[in-house]
Amino acid sequence: MKNLVIGATVLILSLGILYAGVGLEFGAPPFTDMDDYFVSHGQEQTGGNNIVTDIVFDFRGFDTLGEATVLFTAVLGAGLAFRKRREDEDYEYE
């Protein structure tokens, strides 16, 4: 009985999500104002020929700062997981 209820719930939810997804129109209407601004003003405002680098390091510098911080935190986590343990340190594996 319990399995039946769970199965019916999953079925109804998937059908609902599918129905909502099929009705969506992907990529329409196209938003091009931001693209046109970057392409037409990027070179004169930042001086770099590579528009992608202009956006990543100048227009969205804070985003790059966050990415660098994420990488730094990943290194800290790896160093914590693989650190040298003392002989008498008691730890347990899950």
Added chain:
Amino acid sequence: MNMSKIVRSAANLLFPFILVFGFYIVLHGHLTPGGGFQGGAVIATGFVLMFVAYSYDFITGRIGAESLHTTETIGLVLFIVTALVAIVFGVTFFTNWMLDVGPVLNNPVAFGPNPGDLNTAGFIPVMNLAVGIEVLGALSVIVLYMLSGTKEEI
């Protein structure tokens, strides 16, 4: 333990070319496809090639995880300090302040397709270099940490 003589010779031969190619991607980040993250990943690939070809003891006797971690920290600090200097000139954090002061990295650039000039784009090349240094240290030191966890069995 070391890999075979063939693998070590090939790694020795390829290592400088990988470094040069990675630094080319980093330094030309504002002109050609690529940038700090991509070039740093290429340079880290060269380091990982040496880690694979030689033994863990041989590698740690020469480079060490501490120095790689310091390299990564230097890159991140350089990135933040370059962004912070903008406050000295009275503009907001992360403003491209090198475009307003001095002739360094400040040549005028033409609109549209052009051959490109290395001496342009304000602080973007400096940021590319900082992020490249950080990524090469970070990815290398992650592989070195994982290699230390295998207890020298490969």
